[in-house]
Amino acid sequence: MKRKARSFLYAALPAATLLGVVFIVNQLVAAARLLGALHPYAGTLFLLFSAAVILYVIYTAFSLFSLPKQAVLPMHENTREMERYIAFLAERTPVHPINPEPLIIEKDQNWISTNFKFLEVDSLNATKQIAIKNFFVGAFAQSTSYGTTTSLFNTLKVVWTVYTIHHREQHLREFITLVRTVYESLPLSDFKKEEIPAHIKPIIQSSFSNTLSSLLPAGNLLTPFFLNLFMAGSTNAYLTCLTGIIATRNCQVMTENDKKEIIQQSMTDTALMLKEIVRECNPILSVTISKAVKNAGIESLDTMEPPSSGSGGMAQEFVSHLASSLKNIIRENISTQKNEE
Secondary structure (H helix, E strand, C coil), X not given: CHHHHHHHHHHHHHHHHHXXXXXXXXXXXXXXXXXXXXXCCHHHHXXXXXXXXXXXXXXXXXXXXXXXXXXXXXXCCCCCHHHHHHHHHHHHCCCCCCCCCCCCCCCCHHHHHHHHHHHHHHHHHHHHHHXXXXXXXXXXXXXXXXXXXXXXXXXXXXXXXXXXXXXXXXXXXXXXXXXXXXXXXXXXXXXXXHHHHHHHHHHHHHHCCHHHHHHCCCCCCCHXXXXXXXXXXXXXXXXXXXXXXXXXXXXXXXXXXXXXXXXXXXXXXXXXXXXXXXXXXXXXXXXXXXXXXXXXXHHHHHCCCCCCCCCCCHHHHHHHHHHHHHHHHXXXXXXXXXXXX
């Protein structure tokens, strides 16, 4: 079935292209005849102009979808292809502004490695900033179409930023290839149960860190709500960090041996970056949610009407008194926190 479908597509594509060309040519010839009736040279000029436009469109499409020249990735550093691959990297990789030797002509492996370290710092910083955004997107907009779409665009933005940092000239097909490579390296792209615990471990550790436990008092009824937000944000940030670091490693790969270790090294670096992000984001998220809950609680209690005279309901009087007491307690806590700040 698969082979038959592929054969059909290979046969249908040139047939559709031929029909499209015939249709366009007939329409252009018909338009040229109409213009030729107005002026002897109008039809000819129109055909020449149309041909120039079509050729320009073909040229721009070819430059957009063409792949750049690729060098053979060496198996290890002691192969003959290593020198050619180093020359290829030196030609395509931009020189970092703070590189101590930016004007050196003969760029060897040590120079490439040093330049890669500077570019890696920029890539990781950009990845961290976008991962922080995705942390709050995952926390506040989890399980929504807006949150899913925003997270996807931010993740693609990470890959694009890393790609532009490591390449002087950008090519669409090369970027699509990088996106596909990164996606295939992410968890759950090719479902394997044995790989899931290794990815969940850093998320659990960051979500139940000492920082978070100090922000959530014991016995708080909102603790499950807070943990749900932190887990969703940490998961989103973890996947974003993993995407950026895998993309960085793929752009800086120099041998086949390095390529085999990309996923394992990326997971280790992602766990460290996630700890930093959670350490920065948890206090902001907890304080924001706490203030919002307290303000919402006061507003909800304010809407409770006092008992009307003559109603005589003891339960209604008790609930009204309890609501008034809770309002005073919440307001006193808020004023105390403001004085401490």
